[in-house]
Amino acid sequence: MLHIVKKSPYESSAFSDAINYMEQNDIMLLTEDGIYAAKKGGKFEGALKSLMQKNAVYCLVADVKARGIQESEIIENVKVIDYKGFVEKVTEHNPMTWS
Amino acid sequence: MLHIVKKSPYESSAFSDAINYMEQNDIMLLTEDGIYAAKKGGKFEGALKSLMQKNAVYCLVADVKARGIQESEIIENVKVIDYKGFVEKVTEHNPMTWS
Amino acid sequence: MKFGILVKEGPYMHQAIDSAYNFILAAMESGHEITGVFFYNDGVYNRCATLEPPRDERNIMKLLTELETKGVRLIVCVAAGKRRGIVNQTVCKVEEISGLGQLLELCITSDRTITF
Amino acid sequence: MKFGILVKEGPYMHQAIDSAYNFILAAMESGHEITGVFFYNDGVYNRCATLEPPRDERNIMKLLTELETKGVRLIVCVAAGKRRGIVNQTVCKVEEISGLGQLLELCITSDRTITF
Amino acid sequence: MSEQEKTKVMFVCRTAPYGTIYEQEAIEAMVMFGAYEQDISVTFTGDGVFSLKKGQDTSLLGKKNFSMTYPILIDDFEISHIYVEKESLEERGLMEDDLATEVEIIDRNSLKQKMGEMKALLPF
Amino acid sequence: MSEQEKTKVMFVCRTAPYGTIYEQEAIEAMVMFGAYEQDISVTFTGDGVFSLKKGQDTSLLGKKNFSMTYPILIDDFEISHIYVEKESLEERGLMEDDLATEVEIIDRNSLKQKMGEMKALLPF
Numbered sequence: 001m002l003h004i005v006k007k008s009p010y011e012s013s014a015f016s017d018a019i020n021y022m023e024q025n026d027i028m029l030l031t032e033d034g035i036y037a038a039k040k041g042g043k044f045e046g047a048l049k050s051l052m053q054k055n056a057v058y059c060l061v062a063d064v065k066a067r068g069i070q071e072s073e074i075i076e077n078v079k080v081i082d083y084k085g086f087v088e089k090v091t092e093h094n095p096m097t098w099s
Numbered sequence: 100m101l102h103i104v105k106k107s108p109y110e111s112s113a114f115s116d117a118i119n120y121m122e123q124n125d126i127m128l129l130t131e132d133g134i135y136a137a138k139k140g141g142k143f144e145g146a147l148k149s150l151m152q153k154n155a156v157y158c159l160v161a162d163v164k165a166r167g168i169q170e171s172e173i174i175e176n177v178k179v180i181d182y183k184g185f186v187e188k189v190t191e192h193n194p195m196t197w198s
Numbered sequence: 199m200k201f202g203i204l205v206k207e208g209p210y211m212h213q214a215i216d217s218a219y220n221f222i223l224a225a226m227e228s229g230h231e232i233t234g235v236f237f238y239n240d241g242v243y244n245r246c247a248t249l250e251p252p253r254d255e256r257n258i259m260k261l262l263t264e265l266e267t268k269g270v271r272l273i274v275c276v277a278a279g280k281r282r283g284i285v286n287q288t289v290c291k292v293e294e295i296s297g298l299g300q301l302l303e304l305c306i307t308s309d310r311t312i313t314f
Numbered sequence: 315m316k317f318g319i320l321v322k323e324g325p326y327m328h329q330a331i332d333s334a335y336n337f338i339l340a341a342m343e344s345g346h347e348i349t350g351v352f353f354y355n356d357g358v359y360n361r362c363a364t365l366e367p368p369r370d371e372r373n374i375m376k377l378l379t380e381l382e383t384k385g386v387r388l389i390v391c392v393a394a395g396k397r398r399g400i401v402n403q404t405v406c407k408v409e410e411i412s413g414l415g416q417l418l419e420l421c422i423t424s425d426r427t428i429t430f
Numbered sequence: 431m432s433e434q435e436k437t438k439v440m441f442v443c444r445t446a447p448y449g450t451i452y453e454q455e456a457i458e459a460m461v462m463f464g465a466y467e468q469d470i471s472v473t474f475t476g477d478g479v480f481s482l483k484k485g486q487d488t489s490l491l492g493k494k495n496f497s498m499t500y501p502i503l504i505d506d507f508e509i510s511h512i513y514v515e516k517e518s519l520e521e522r523g524l525m526e527d528d529l530a531t532e533v534e535i536i537d538r539n540s541l542k543q544k545m546g547e548m549k550a551l552l553p554f
Numbered sequence: 555m556s557e558q559e560k561t562k563v564m565f566v567c568r569t570a571p572y573g574t575i576y577e578q579e580a581i582e583a584m585v586m587f588g589a590y591e592q593d594i595s596v597t598f599t600g601d602g603v604f605s606l607k608k609g610q611d612t613s614l615l616g617k618k619n620f621s622m623t624y625p626i627l628i629d630d631f632e633i634s635h636i637y638v639e640k641e642s643l644e645e646r647g648l649m650e651d652d653l654a655t656e657v658e659i660i661d662r663n664s665l666k667q668k669m670g671e672m673k674a675l676l677p678f
Contacts, residue, residue: 001545001546008573010600010646011569020517021538021541032329036570039647042645042647063572066572068608068609068621069609083339087341091315091346091426096551097428097430098553100669105213105449106449109522110446116599120666122666131217132213132446132448132450138522139523142523164488165486165488165490167487168485169485181490183224185224186228197677198677202674208324208359243324247399249397251396254494255493277368277579280366281368283363287364288364288399301587302563302586322554326575329574329615336616354455355452415466417459417463417552421439426550427549429553
């Protein structure tokens with residue numbers, strides 16, 4: 001499955017709820033305010049890194065740029081993709097949105 | 100000040116943000132989905148009890164009843180008030196809403 | 199005391215307007231004055247003239263019109279309204295549409311400003 | 315692949331419709347088919363006919379109509395719409411209003427259903 | 431229609447009742463979906479479990495008590511399953527006895543598996 | 555108008571930008587309020603601090619970049635103070651250097667005191 005997270009992890013339980021539901025081979029897409037989970041030095045860096053030991057995490061470039069996050073500020077191994085990449089992920093995995 | 104919390108503590112940071120801003124003599128009103136913070140046996144019982152060592156906490160009877168919480172299920176010392184009580188608290192304290 | 203009310207969420211979707219309505223009734227019953235209700239953000243949808251809720255549900259449009267009959271001033275932010283389509287043709291009462299200065303006015307003239 | 319889209323939030327207030335719009339464009343560019351966009355909850359507000367956003371902002375109504383011109387089917391839930399005042403007089407196109415069965419239809423006929 | 435031909439759709443209810451309309455409009459959708467002879471299931475997780483709390487009395491709020499519909503979803507509206515996540519109940523201090531209707535309480539791992547079998551997941 | 559006669563109003567900005575419109579409509583209100591010669595201040599706390607992140611580029615989203623207005627709020631729109639909560643910045647791994655404009659970074663305790671002096675608090 002593709003777990004789409006669109007709320008800030010600081011403000012909403014969406015990110016941690018999604019993590020709880022991730023199985024082997026599942027992937028996560030951080031979009032909208034969800035992208036703050038991918039920012040280096042933030043409170044959720046540990047949680048994200050531990051998730052990435054088993055699951056791939058993506059974030060949407062349009063949302064990252066809008067919020068002023070530079071690629072250098074994104075946690076290593078989080079892959080930055082565009083909407084076409086988002087579409088491709090949906091073809092590969094059934095989506096569930098956490099908001 | 101009167102800190103009005105209207106989101107569920109499980110889903111939103113409103114409750115913990117409000118706690119961070121409570122000063123001596125400030126009070127908290129749990130309303131709408133905020134009332135779940137006042138439920139016995141829930142994850143936030145400890146946080147609420149520790150807050151109540153210094154600050155009074157109220158919850159709105161209309162919201163408590165709507166959600167099926169019985170008075171016996173409410174954490175001790177949380178005072179259940181009606182809308183008139185809510186109005187009275189606003190006359191005594193300047194309100195700030197956390198949602 | 200004088201209370202100013204700010205409503206930031208739309209009808210049915212959030213409980214904000216229900217809480218505000220019950221608060222206003224209780225405040226008036228206790229002898230307080232409501233200086234006005236300012237609708238901002240999605241709050242402007244509360245004054246959409248075409249709400250048709252199911253018959254077994256409360257009619258928020260009617261509840262608010264009832265408040266108005268009791269003398270409560272309702273103010274719909276013109277900018278937030280336009281962005282969302284709550285304009286002259288769609289609002290309950292054209293006279294309610296006004297600018298953000300009215301919200302500041304509420305803050306100035308009220309003893310308390312409460313956000314729902 | 316065939317994609318069905320569910321939009322649950324209103325325009326401007328949330329980013330949902332912007333994300334959905336960009337997703338749909340990208341999907342079509344990649345050769346996929348959009349079986350339809352179903353507007354539920356506050357999502358119905360996206361098809362309000364009187365949106366007047368400031369000139370320096372995107373016009374969500376126009377973006378959606380543009381999608382429709384490209385053949386994307388837009389469906390406004392009749393029940394959610396009535397409750398919020400999005401009815402025959404206020405919706406962009408009366409033909410778009412339909413029942414919840416259409417959402418299930420999207421789930422059945424699409425390879426993927428994506429919620430925004 | 432044979433079981434294999436049916437489309438499996440799951441409502442994933444994650445929101446508390448009354449503070450927002452999501453759960454009420456979710457149940458309105460469940461009731462409609464039930465009429466189409468597909469395989470519709472409902473899961474309550476996170477704050478969604480609060481929707482099933484028994485003893486809801488909305489008279490003071492003036493809102494409709496939509497929780498009355500949950501107990502008849504399966505028999506009257508052809509919903510296949512109502513699942514409630516065990517971990518979410520526990521975190522909120524709720525027990526089976528607190529719920530307004532009979533449900534299948536299952537743990538998160540079993541739920542993940544069920545979600546994986548769905549064609550469409552509708553979060554509310 | 556003398557300072558004492560002015561009404562003290564504070565915007566309390568707690569939301570991240572773009573995911574919702576709250577911060578954009580908050581800034582639209584700030585700009586209008588500035589014209590009325592009252593004592594208007596703005597506080598960023600919680601996710602609100604993200605609104606001030608520098609380098610915002612909304613071109614791919616098609617949304618308006620409203621962060622350009624923050625740097626001129628004080629000089630052009632007569633806002634008295636822009637406060638940013640130190641603890642919220644730290645929790646999010648942000649430093650003063652990450653912000654798009656000059657602000658007063660103060661700790662939570664000082665902010666509580668300032669909030670206590672306000673006649674009206676407007677949360678966004």
